Amino acid sequence: MLTMLAGSAGALREIVRTRPEAHLQDVLYIPSAKALKRMSLGYDGLLADIYWTRAVQYFGWKHKHKSREYPLLYPLLEITTELDPHLIVAYRFGATFLAQEPPDGAGQPEKAVELIERGIRANADDWRLYYDLGFVYAMNLEDYQAAAKAFERGSEVPHAHPFLKVLAADMAQHGGDLATARLMWQTTYETTDDPGIKSNALRHLQALDVDETVPKLEELVRQFHDKTGIQPTSFFPLLEAGWIRRIPTDPLGMPYKLLPDGRVEVQDPTAWSFIRRGLPPKTGEPPAKP
């Protein structure tokens, strides 16, 4: 009996190795939230937790394999929140998963807005949902007026974080600039207890550091070239000439690369998900102007 059991375990390992996707199939089990609610016999909360876990596992699996499509993500989140409209974490995390560009997310910010608005209808007193709504409008849809309105709505909720009023005003005036983006990610980092969201916010703040630093370095190199006539291919000439005190490094501690054409890039682009500057140009595209 033990031999047969050990043999079956070995066979299963071989199956998993041959078909790694077999253990997480793209199925919704039952696609209709209404049908599920009927079948749950009143145990909606448990079914909602199961479908939420299913959504987390689905996203994690796709993300791990750098998938660019997440077709079941929104349906899973829709079912989860239909079963339990007060499952706040599904709206908050779900919106993040939906809004971010592939492969970090589904690249569906409109769906993220739809999801959060559903959450707000069911949980009008939760200011965090208005914050998330404004965040998606600002960061993913670049609709700064809509973001300002969302923050304004949220600021009127009792016990809302006072930052919402500041963000509403800032968004209306300075929507789209790096300082506002830094303010929003800093707020996210400081107001969440969830380690996943904190880590994500930190990565965004580090990316903002890169986006701010790269143009400054490129401008410095251009000024060096204009003054000395030398086009440096590393930062050492600038260090030796006293233009910089040390070799500049990115927030991960890796030194920036200076290319012969004056562009500055990060050492390892694959380590960065959210930066817009300091990346090598895509094939066939001209390099971005400093």
Added chain:
Amino acid sequence: MTNRIGTIAFNTFREAVRDRVLYNLIVFAFLMIGASLLLGQITIGVQRQLLINLGLTAISIFGVLIAIFIGIGLVSKEIDKRTLYTVLTRPVQRWEFIVGKFFGLMGTLAVNAGLMTVGFFIALIYLMRGLQASDASILAAVYFILLQFMIVTAVALLLSSFSTPIESAVLTFAIFVVGSFSEDLRGFAEGAKGATHYVAMTISYLIPNFSALNYIASVAHGNAVPASMIAWNTAYALLYAGAVVCAAAIIFQNRNMK
């Protein structure tokens, strides 16, 4: 009278705890509670909620199954083993027999639910490293589950008093399922007109309303259970179960044992 009912209740309790089905279901319930701790590792942000939802659902579902599996045999087993005739030759009224059986099974279910609740709270303390004030509402949800058991037990006893065990099991489960939809039926009745409205409304009041007694999702979110709801649900369950047990007693009273 109280002594006779108490004796029958105690004997029913003693017989029930010897039933192997009972232990299997309790073990499954504990396994489910334990599994929720593991499941919490593969999800985000709902570990406490998952434990409460899964733990209380396990207590509820397995308790209902115990109520059905044991309840359907309460009378029919006694008839098959011919022990009923021995009991009824004593100065025991038929209705006392029914009421004693009811209390015996309710006692069994209360002890089981109590044990499962202790196991659940151990898991909750392990997960949360302690208890919060809002966890007191979980006890209210468990109390409502006991009220559910009361109604299911009464229905199983009623059906057991005149039908076979298999018929009783199927019908009791069907009534449990239909009772979970009673809010939908009431919603349909409110939207209907004429005779349909009255018929649907009558049925919605006749079938037991289990959704009114289901507070699991609410306490999982940390919401308190209003005292008025505890009072009204207690009254509803006592009155409904009492009516069903009366019906069981009347049927059994008039049943021909030959």
